[in-house]
Amino acid sequence: MARSPASPASPRVSPPDLPREFAPAAARRSADLIAASLELDGTVDLAYASLEQCTVAADADTVDLTGSTLIDVDLTGVRIASLKMRDASIRRVRISGGRIGTLDLSSARIDELLLSDVRIDYLNLGAAKATDIEIRDCGIRTLDMPQAELTRVRFTGTRSDEVDTRAMRATHVDLRGLDASAFLDANSLRGTTLTEFQVQQLAPLLAGGIGIQVMD
Template sequence: MARELDDLPYMRYLTAPEGDLETEGDYDCVRVDGGELDGGGLDDVDVRHARFSESVFTSVAFTRGSLRYTRFSDVWLRHVRWVGTELADTVWLDAEVVSGAMSGVDMAGATLRRVRFEGCKFDSVNFRAVQLREVSFIDCVLRDCDFAAGALTEVTVPGSTLARLSLRNARLTKVDLRGATVLDISDGLDSLRGATITSLQLIDLAPAFARSVGITVRD
């Protein structure tokens, strides 16, 4: 179960950031709350190479902008929406993201370790060459997301919908897909080597497997 804000050990130390978020900013124990922002969002922000540690983001909408190379360590996010934002080459460590949404986001080359997504929606997110280790997608929806050339290790997806995912040239190690309510791989079926699926999921994927090796199935 996702933690609540009051459960965070650093909650009482949180303060609002002084001024606008800045490139190469170093932020410890800050809370960025959409309720305190004009219009509740951050448009076209440039926060590249920043660092957030023991920090919280709540009800914030990021539209476009860049947070490339930013590091998120021990952060908690709830009701955060990202649209067309650049998060490429970011680093996420010990993070929890609850009821968030990403659409048209670039996360290519990002590194995520011990990250938990719960109740989140991902639409057309670029996860190419991403590095995921001990990452959970719980009750999430991932649609038209591209994990090509990524490395996924100890990833789980309980209760999640995986629709039209690309896994071309991805490397999967101890990836458990059995909890997915929908498992639809549009590209890179051979990259499922290293994943665990159920017998029913295998039956559902059988037509795609046949097509991928040039087998025609005709009754």
């Protein structure tokens, strides 16, 4: 595929547009929260809620945001064993610092997401439709992106043990800053940008994918 001189295009990620003051609020299922500050612990049910211009602090076992809408939301230094954001709609969300066991963004619709300096055991982007994601200075043990549609995604200073890209569709996805120990499917890396060293590491997997037997 022909590449323009500007390829890969950088993600267009801006910080959340937040007010100067916030009102403390309680978390509840299907809540409609604007300019609220949330402090979460234990098991939290925010499924199908709407959070707009909110800040979130958490030291929690489970935070369920399944099917929720998050616009201009800032999560800083959170510690969450399981953060469920499956089927969520996300726009200008920033997660910086802290530790997350499982971050489930499967089937989410994402427009501007920043993950910065976060330790994540399992990040699931399976079947997500995402535009403009920056993943910076993160440690991700397992990164799953099967059947995801990704546009303008960039990794910088990030490491992962295992990356699953099966059936991923990528446009302007910059993997040069992702130090991955293993990719499960090199054939689905079409539309991504890699360093020469990364391609050398992937050579046996790429050869096997087109039926080449490599022997010394």
